[in-house]
Amino acid sequence: MNVTAPDWKREYQTPHGLTVHPASPVVGARITGVDLARPLSDGVFKDILDAWFQYLVVVFPGQTLDEDQMVAFAERFGPLNKSANPRTHHNKKNPAIMLISNIREDGKLIGAHPDGEMHFHTDQCHQEKPCSATMLYGMEIPSRGGDTCFANAYYAYETLPEALRRRIDGRRAMNVYDYNHADTRGGTFDIREGVPHASHPVVRTHPVTGRKALYVNRLMTGFIEGMPRDESEELLHQLFIHQERPEYVYAHKWTPGDLVIWDNRCLLHARTDFDASERRLLRRVTVLGEKPV
Numbered sequence: 138m139n140v141t142a143p144d145w146k147r148e149y150q151t152p153h154g155l156t157v158h159p160a161s162p163v164v165g166a167r168i169t170g171v172d173l174a175r176p177l178s179d180g181v182f183k184d185i186l187d188a189w190f191q192y193l194v195v196v197f198p199g200q201t202l203d204e205d206q207m208v209a210f211a212e213r214f215g216p217l218n219k220s221a222n223p224r225t226h227h228n229k230k231n232p233a234i235m236l237i238s239n240i241r242e243d244g245k246l247i248g249a250h251p252d253g254e255m256h257f258h259t260d261q262c263h264q265e266k267p268c269s270a271t272m273l274y275g276m277e278i279p280s281r282g283g284d285t286c287f288a289n290a291y292y293a294y295e296t297l298p299e300a301l302r303r304r305i306d307g308r309r310a311m312n313v314y315d316y317n318h319a320d321t322r323g324g325t326f327d328i329r330e331g332v333p334h335a336s337h338p339v340v341r342t343h344p345v346t347g348r349k350a351l352y353v354n355r356l357m358t359g360f361i362e363g364m365p366r367d368e369s370e371e372l373l374h375q376l377f378i379h380q381e382r383p384e385y386v387y388a389h390k391w392t393p394g395d396l397v398i399w400d401n402r403c404l405l406h407a408r409t410d411f412d413a414s415e416r417r418l419l420r421r422v423t424v425l426g427e428k429p430v
């Protein structure tokens with residue numbers, strides 16, 4: 138697929154009247170001129186998809202969306218994951234919806250991923266078929282911090298020094314959902330019983346754009362397979378430093394009413410710290426994805 142926008146560093150009008158405002162020189166755009174609460178024509182949705190494949194994460198500011206409207210828009214991207222965190226956060230009417238929040242009601246958290254900083258990661262990389270897209274809708278936002286940062290994984294791959302590229306050629310890595318490792322990489326990433334994990338290629342090819350992306354991340358990639366652990370850790374460390382370089386990153390500062398959708402197949406995301414005494418509430422939906430190749 139050809140994903141070249143008219144001038145990807147400059148604001149432009151789409152064929153169906155939306156305006157795309159690049160958010161940084163390398164990743165991310167804001168899209169204005171569309172009300173996502175209303176059904177979208179195929180033409181308008183194609184403009185959105187084209188911008189999404191080009192910028193990897195798009196932000197629609199100033200939206201007012203109830204749960205049904207958010208789900209209807211998300212479904213344009215594909216079938217949704219309806220078993221999002223079923224144990225603690227099940228939404229009976231809209232099972233695809235999960236809350237990201239630090240708010241407690243009767244002493245119980247109402248959502249997942251409540252507090253603090255999160256390292257760079259890609260959603261559900263510990264599953265055999267990770268979600269293709271994640272959509273977040275900002276509802277209550279702290280006065281400072283809690284930004285969601287996005288790193289372009291195509292650039293990370295394309296700019297990798299040749300020596301590093303040779304070392305990862307044809308390799309696979311084990312991705313592990315173990316929050317004992319959320320703060321540091323001090324542990325061994327042993328796969329204990331019941332800990333979700335999945336092996337994926339270190340470099341994956343995007344099924345639509347055909348571009349290659351570096352598909353490892355600091356939060357959940359445990360080790361590169363078929364390599365001594367200390368060598369794997371040293372190599373991963375170099376890859377993390379490279380892919381998280383500030384010049385590959387766009388930090389999104391939330392405003393209530395922002396609807397953000399990103400492509401997990403070519404983009405990493407992280408969260409900056411925020412004051413735990415301030416409320417943060419976002420609604421999340423994920424779109425089912427394919428096995429990375």
Ligand code: SIN
Pocket residue numbers: 237250255260283284285406407408
């Ligand atoms: C996530 O990584 O899924 C949460 C992102 C955020 O809270 O900004």
